Amino acid sequence: MLVEQGSIEVCNLTKTYGSKTAVSNASFTVEPGAMTGFLGANGAGKTTTMRMMMGLLEPTSGEVLYGGRPLNLADRVSFGYMPEERGLYPKQPILNQLIYLGQLRGMTATTAKSRASDLLAELGLGDRLKDKLESLSLGNQQRVQIVASILHRPQALILDEPFSGLDPRAVDTMVDMLHSLMREGVPVLFSSHQLDLVDRLCDRVVILHRGEVKATGGAEELRESGPVRFRYRSEQDAAWLREVPGTEVVDLAGPNALLEISDRTQTAAVRQQILTRGLEHGMTEFFRELPTLGDIYRGATQQ
Numbered sequence: 001m002l003v004e005q006g007s008i009e010v011c012n013l014t015k016t017y018g019s020k021t022a023v024s025n026a027s028f029t030v031e032p033g034a035m036t037g038f039l040g041a042n043g044a045g046k047t048t049t050m051r052m053m054m055g056l057l058e059p060t061s062g063e064v065l066y067g068g069r070p071l072n073l074a075d076r077v078s079f080g081y082m083p084e085e086r087g088l089y090p091k092q093p094i095l096n097q098l099i100y101l102g103q104l105r106g107m108t109a110t111t112a113k114s115r116a117s118d119l120l121a122e123l124g125l126g127d128r129l130k131d132k133l134e135s136l137s138l139g140n141q142q143r144v145q146i147v148a149s150i151l152h153r154p155q156a157l158i159l160d161e162p163f164s165g166l167d168p169r170a171v172d173t174m175v176d177m178l179h180s181l182m183r184e185g186v187p188v189l190f191s192s193h194q195l196d197l198v199d200r201l202c203d204r205v206v207i208l209h210r211g212e213v214k215a216t217g218g219a220e221e222l223r224e225s226g227p228v229r230f231r232y233r234s235e236q237d238a239a240w241l242r243e244v245p246g247t248e249v250v251d252l253a254g255p256n257a258l259l260e261i262s263d264r265t266q267t268a269a270v271r272q273q274i275l276t277r278g279l280e281h282g283m284t285e286f287f288r289e290l291p292t293l294g295d296i297y298r299g300a301t302q303q
């Protein structure tokens, strides 16, 4: 069933600690029915931003809107949040504490028990329901954390490093769960350092660097707007490409090269020139290669 969910708009959020600015005038949107990856190095300000979005930290300035109006307490209770410091009780049996958490979020004990049991079983923990959290491996504790954040069918999901420490199979299972929520129209924001994972999973990206949003938008759109690069392959030495005006050779290995067009408005002309001359130099392939999200990330966080 597709539920009408609102988007979350982060508007000019700033957080300062004394003279230190942890987050500076950050603005971005988390769209319903999409996965948004929140990328940034250690200390970039991701956790601080997410905590402000969840109302756990008062912004120095700026606000967060949900469905076009200021986010209120009821919205926040309806959201699923996985904090960086996690936050379940190590000494409590896992099912019991999930039932308790579900009740805090308005579920009956019976519904919470049945949904928690189903989700734990889906994550391969069906036989651990009565075990204390601390007796599980760290990766399995993390699976319980994700169950805690999605138990009550949240209206939005904000996840701080949800994939860190998970093995590939656990990542896949969790991704399936997040995708099914996303298909129901839930906005999902998750922070990560894992560029490859963000590249694989996200429709949208926010890149934070030293507290500032350096890039935001659709992953494809960001890749399209990145540097214009062409892959060139041939049967002869490709060093002649260094002499072509309007391009820079990013990488050259014998007959193969990666080129970047210096001025994207000149792309068609430069491309035509290379095609014509390439035919005289044994060219076998020549095609546009979009930058990866990793390239975009590195470009946006250079200084």
Ligand SMILES: Nc1ncnc2c1ncn2[C@@H]1O[C@H](COP(=O)(O)OP(=O)(O)OP(=O)(O)O)[C@@H](O)[C@H]1O
Pocket (backbone or CB within 6 Å): 017, 020, 021, 022, 040, 041, 042, 043, 044, 045, 046, 047, 048, 049, 084
């Ligand atoms: N309570 C605090 N007092 C002072 N400075 C803080 C406080 N909380 C965070 N900071 C600083 O704010 C900056 C942003 O921290 P934050 O934890 O939001 O980054 P992050 O992107 O989540 O990093 P990581 O990926 O390492 O979790 C850091 O320089 C951090 O030291």
